[in-house]
Amino acid sequence: MTVAKTDHGRVAALFDAARAGDRxxxxxxxxLLTPLLWQVARDQGLxxxxxxxxxxxxxxxxxxxxxxIRSSVALTGWLITxxxxxxxxxxxxxxxERPLPELPERLAEASPAPEEGVLRDDQRARLxxxxxxxxxxxxSLLRIVAFVHRPDxxxxxxxxxxxxxxxxxxxxxxxxxxxxQLLANGEGDWL
Amino acid sequence: MTTVEPxxxxxxxxxxxLRLLAGVRELWEDADPMPxxxxxxxxxxxxLEDVDLEVMRIREQEGLVVARSAAEQGRLITFDxxxxxxxVNVSPEPAGTIRLDGWLTPPAEHPIEVRTCDGPLTTTSxxxxxxxxxxxxxxxVQVVVRTLGRSRTVSTPAIEL
Numbered sequence: 001m002t003v004a005k006t007d008h009g010r011v012a013a014l015f016d017a018a019r020a021g022d023r024x025x026x027x028x029x030x031x032l033l034t035p036l037l038w039q040v041a042r043d044q045g046l047x048x049x050x051x052x053x054x055x056x057x058x059x060x061x062x063x064x065x066x067x068x069i070r071s072s073v074a075l076t077g078w079l080i081t082x083x084x085x086x087x088x089x090x091x092x093x094x095x096x097e098r099p100l101p102e103l104p105e106r107l108a109e110a111s112p113a114p115e116e117g118v119l120r121d122d123q124r125a126r127l128x129x130x131x132x133x134x135x136x137x138x139x140s141l142l143r144i145v146a147f148v149h150r151p152d153x154x155x156x157x158x159x160x161x162x163x164x165x166x167x168x169x170x171x172x173x174x175x176x177x178x179x180x181q182l183l184a185n186g187e188g189d190w191l
Numbered sequence: 192m193t194t195v196e197p198x199x200x201x202x203x204x205x206x207x208x209l210r211l212l213a214g215v216r217e218l219w220e221d222a223d224p225m226p227x228x229x230x231x232x233x234x235x236x237x238x239l240e241d242v243d244l245e246v247m248r249i250r251e252q253e254g255l256v257v258a259r260s261a262a263e264q265g266r267l268i269t270f271d272x273x274x275x276x277x278x279v280n281v282s283p284e285p286a287g288t289i290r291l292d293g294w295l296t297p298p299a300e301h302p303i304e305v306r307t308c309d310g311p312l313t314t315t316s317x318x319x320x321x322x323x324x325x326x327x328x329x330x331x332v333q334v335v336v337r338t339l340g341r342s343r344t345v346s347t348p349a350i351e352l
Contacts, residue, residue: 023238030233038225052229053249056348059233060246089248101222118213127214128222146216150209171204176197178211 008072008149015072030059033076036147037083043140044087054086076152077159080144100139103128130181138174141166232349235306235331241344247272249348270334270347277334281352289327289352295320295336306333306349327352 011032017025037058041051058079062069069078103124119127131139141160145167148156153168166172171179247270265282280292291305298320305312308330316322316336333349 026237027234030237031230034230034233035220035225038229039219039223042223048226052226052232053348055229056233056236057246057248059237060239060244060346060348063237063239064242064244066242086248103218103222117217118210119217123214124218127211128218131215131218142212142215143219146212146219150204167204169203170201171199171208173197173200175204175208175211176200178215179199179207180197182211 008151011075011149012072015075019066019069029075033079034059036076036144037079039143039147040080040083041087043143044084046087046090050090051087054083054090057086058082073152073155076148077155080156080159100128100132126182130178133181134174134177137162138177141174142178228351232331232351235308236333236346236349239335239344239346241335241337241346243343245272245274245343245345247275247277247345247347249350250276268350272345274341274343275336275338275345277336277347279334284325286326287329288325289329289332290323290325291327291332291334293322293324293334295322299339301339302337304335304337306335307331 011029014025014029014032018029034055037055038051041054044051046054061082062079065078069075131142134142141157141162144160145153145156150168157166157168157172167175250269250271252266252268265280268279268281270277270279276296278294278296282290282292284290293303293316295301295316298318299316300318301316303314303316303322303324305314305324305327307328309328312324312327314322314324329352331349332352334347336345338345
């Protein structure tokens with residue numbers, strides 16, 4: 001089973017090409033990394049319109065900033081930071097109370113994944129409940145990290161203001177909590 | 192109160208961790224899906240030759256509360272950046288196209304490009320900072336100001352009109 005949806009080697013190659021002025025490579029980076037930035041913006045409590053503008057602005061800002069970004073790992077971190085900063089500027093309109101949204105039925109047709117969904121239907125509800133039980137900080141961290149390709153975990157954790165070791169290379173506190181909950185009620189189902 | 196470290200926090204990530212993360216991603220994709228048009232909107236917006244870019248922010252919109260895609264009645268959109276403010280009044284034309292009436296502050300004559308799905312429309316603001324472009328097709332629109340005397344280009348985000 002494939003777990004990582006975003007191939008890190010691909011992002012690295014695209015980054016080099018885009019920095020050298022290859023527009024097609026930049027377009028593909030947009031396709032690969034926008035889902036991550038969308039979650040970052042929405043996690044800041046922005047509505048759909050605001051989040052769309054903020055994510056677009058982060059990409060526009062990147063056009064003039066390629067020179068200061070050293071690597072594809074730094075690119076992910078840079079985009080997250082700019083998205084968060086732009087989200088903060090939209091200021092007073094943010095929702096403060098953010099209950100976890102209700103989990104809709106599987107959107108199989110709407111979002112054809114490259115591989116079949118990783119969760120069985122019974123696992124979906126259980127995992128969502130476990131996410132809901134996490135402290136908000138952990139919920140945010142895992143929400144973002146779930147959209148990041150693996151070698152970037154540490155960089156992204158740092159950009160999100162999480163202490164070193166929050167995630168990657170070790171499991172970290174948030175993921176350990178999530179596991180604890182899931183394995184406590186129904187050992188084996190997840191293995 | 193002491194924080195109890197959950198068991199296994201210092202262990203390396205294993206297969207189950209990665210599967211759970213993939214599961215979390217899947218759930219968020221369903222619970223908070225990205226708008227279908229967002230990627231296209233961004234790709235449209237970044238097709239600029241200019242790299243020294245000052246990106247404007249949408250400060251306020253008047254005349255519509257619900258859907259920004261509704262350009263049926265006039266509406267006023269204000270964009271802001273460090274050096275420039277643009278107020279744009281959007282009004283419908285009989286032919287089904289849109290007319291943009293803009294006002295730049297500080298006022299000056301600048302070349303202006305209105306990027307649309309059918310290609311760019313160009314004009315120049317007058318010495319009071321005013322400009323008008325008619326016949327703008329519905330869809331993605333982005334206003335680009337190539338300010339005279341400065342290397343930086345000022346651009347609004349692409350918005351759906």
